[in-house]
Amino acid sequence: MVTVIANPKKELCDKEVAKVIAKSIHKILQTKDTVVLGIVGGRSVSGIFQALRTKPVPWGHIHIFVVDEGITRDNQNSNFQLAKKDFLDELIKKGILPKENIHPFLIEKGIKQYQQELQKYGGVYDIILLSSGEDGHVGALFPNYSVKDKGEFFVTMKDAPKPPKERMSASLHLLKKSKVAIVLFYGEAKREAYDQFNNDEVSIIDCPAKLVLEIKESFAVTDLE
Numbered sequence: 283m284v285t286v287i288a289n290p291k292k293e294l295c296d297k298e299v300a301k302v303i304a305k306s307i308h309k310i311l312q313t314k315d316t317v318v319l320g321i322v323g324g325r326s327v328s329g330i331f332q333a334l335r336t337k338p339v340p341w342g343h344i345h346i347f348v349v350d351e352g353i354t355r356d357n358q359n360s361n362f363q364l365a366k367k368d369f370l371d372e373l374i375k376k377g378i379l380p381k382e383n384i385h386p387f388l389i390e391k392g393i394k395q396y397q398q399e400l401q402k403y404g405g406v407y408d409i410i411l412l413s414s415g416e417d418g419h420v421g422a423l424f425p426n427y428s429v430k431d432k433g434e435f436f437v438t439m440k441d442a443p444k445p446p447k448e449r450m451s452a453s454l455h456l457l458k459k460s461k462v463a464i465v466l467f468y469g470e471a472k473r474e475a476y477d478q479f480n481n482d483e484v485s486i487i488d489c490p491a492k493l494v495l496e497i498k499e500s501f502a503v504t505d506l507e
Contacts, residue, residue, distance in 0.1 A: 284495055287503040292468055293329055295503050299464055300333035302501055303409060306462045307339055310408050318400070320349045320407035320452065320460070322421060323361025326468045327413055331369035341379040345403050346370070347396075349410060349457070350421035351387040352446035353438065362386040393450055397435040405435075406459040407452070413466040415444070418475040418489035420465060422451030429454055429490040454486070454493060463494035467504040476504055 287298050303319070310317045321327065348361050366384075373379035387396050400406075412420040423429040424443050431437040433453035442449045457463070467476040478489040479502065486492045494500040 284500045284502050287501055288506070290505055290507050292505045295466075295468075295505055296329035297333050299330045299411075299466075299501070299503055300337055302462075302464065303330075303334055303411070304337040304339050306409050306499070307344065310461060311340065311343055314404075315343060316403055317344050317408045318403050318406065319344055319346050320410040320457075321346060321361070321365055322349050322411060322413050323364040324413055326466045327411060328364070328368045330411065331365060335369055335372055341373055341383070344379070345383050345385060347385045347400060347407065348387050349407070349412065350449060350451035353389055353448040353450055354446055360386075387450060393436050393438055396450075400435070406456065408460065409462040409464075410452075410457060410460045411464050411466075412457075412491070412494070413468070414472055414475045414479070414491040416471050416475055417443075418478050418491045419444075420491050420493070421457070422449040423454055423457075423490040423493075425488050425490060429487055454490070457493055458496050460497050461499060463497040463500040465491050465494045465500075465502055467491075467502065467506060470506070472504075473506055476502075476506055 287295055289295050307317050351361050370384055374381055385399055414420055417425055428437055428439055431453055435456050436450055437453050438450045440448050478484045479491050
């Protein structure tokens with residue numbers, strides 16, 4: 283069953299999500315030595331990153347991977363670079379997050395090596411932070427398209443419905459293995475996606491954000507009234 287976090291003030295939602303992530307990290311570390319946190323990019327998650335870096339989290343035990351990324355050598359606007367700017371650089375500067383704990387997707391190394399890197403830490407994401415698109419896509423799992431891919435780990439595409447055209451993404455199969463999932467529906471543009479998310483007659487194929495409903499501990503976060 284999904285827990286809904288709703289507040290018309292986005293910044294308050296961001297703070298609640300940061301609390302959820304920090305609490306989940308501590309809980310998971312009671313049963314294993316490391317936690318894999320899967321992140322996406324974009325404006326929706328920026329405030330969460332900024333709130334999270336103030337939390338008392340044992341970052342030395344956290345490994346950060348991207349859920350999806352554009353396959354382009356111009357990486358200034360990549361999901362990883364945005365997270366690095368909003369979140370990771372300060373933690374590294376403070377000496378509380380080891381550089382080797384962050385795992386960007388590198389084009390020159392390719393999808394297979396990224397899979398192997400994830401497998402070093404258990405082969406799954408423990409916690410995923412997702413943001414729904416207007417069409418209900420999460421990561422680069424688009425409705426009636428890449429969400430149908432049967433890949434066990436990651437999928438790639440050259441003609442994504444939204445730019446950048448060339449992308450990689452964690453597969454539906456991989457994301458559904460996560461222990462904790464958070465999906466964001468911020469802004470009026472996401473109202474239709476949120477309505478689909480709450481519609482029992484809409485499938486994951488039509489609204490990939492609904493994958494979090496199959497994860498034991500899941501949260502839907504919105505500033506919609």
